Amino acid sequence: MPSFVVVGQKVGTDGKYSLNDLTGSTGRLDVLLRCVNSAFMLSNDIRRNVDLYLLLLGEPDPPKSLHFSGMDLKYLNPDERSTAALVKNALMKKIGAEWVKSTPGISVAKKDLAGILAELEGRRLIYLKEEGASISDIYLKENDVFVLGGKEDLSPEEEALIQAWPETKKISLGPRSLHADHCITAVLNRLDCST
Numbered sequence: 457m458p459s460f461v462v463v464g465q466k467v468g469t470d471g472k473y474s475l476n477d478l479t480g481s482t483g484r485l486d487v488l489l490r491c492v493n494s495a496f497m498l499s500n501d502i503r504r505n506v507d508l509y510l511l512l513l514g515e516p517d518p519p520k521s522l523h524f525s526g527m528d529l530k531y532l533n534p535d536e537r538s539t540a541a542l543v544k545n546a547l548m549k550k551i552g553a554e555w556v557k558s559t560p561g562i563s564v565a566k567k568d569l570a571g572i573l574a575e576l577e578g579r580r581l582i583y584l585k586e587e588g589a590s591i592s593d594i595y596l597k598e599n600d601v602f603v604l605g606g607k608e609d610l611s612p613e614e615e616a617l618i619q620a621w622p623e624t625k626k627i628s629l630g631p632r633s634l635h636a637d638h639c640i641t642a643v644l645n646r647l648d649c650s651t
């Protein structure tokens with residue numbers, strides 16, 4: 457099952473946002489909500505064989521991680537507003553280092569990037585980056601883990617963590633800089649076509 461890890465450098469961590477403003481005041485939560493849509497939404501179906509981690513690093517309580525498991529997801533709809541409500545519920549939970557279930561298929565924990573990666577031991581990391589090697593030159597595996605930035609790129613420290621992983625490939629989807637959700641769509645489409 458492919459996994460995605462998306463880093464939201466400035467996305468707020470308190471869930472006290474208005475569903476009428478999902479852009480500016482949330483540190484661009486909208487970008488991550490679109491990643492949820494791209495990871496799971498098919499026309500009239502949900503991808504059950506995908507999972508997604510969102511890492512939120514904005515104020516006031518970073519880091520917080522959300523885990524979406526396609527296998528167990530319920531109540532997910534294509535619109536950003538209803539996904540924002542699910543995320544808001546999760547961010548309001550009292551949490552510690554271990555995952556706490558919020559709604560079916562969505563869990564939340566106080567984990568940073570190292571904490572997420574610790575759960576993915578033994579799997580290959582594909583670091584998506586404009587200046588990586590071409591995706592045409594690599595065979596993607598069903599259980600690869602794809603790591604990418606949200607609105608902003610990964611920090612040098614996050615890059616170093618990924619590069620220190622036992623098996624990491626830095627892969628480009630092309631020379632143009634794409635939106636994070638579009639990267640997810642492109643990768644899943646490629647996996648769809650190779651199986």
Ligand SMILES: C[S@@+](CC[C@H](N)C(=O)[O-])C[C@H]1O[C@@H](n2cnc3c(N)ncnc32)[C@H](O)[C@@H]1O
Binds near residue numbers: 606
């Ligand atoms: C919106 S981009 C981040 C900002 C962007 N690098 C810029 O300079 O405007 C979000 C993330 O998507 C991934 N990404 C965007 N375009 C890509 C491409 N052509 N190939 C691989 N990954 C890409 C990278 O991980 C990037 O950090």
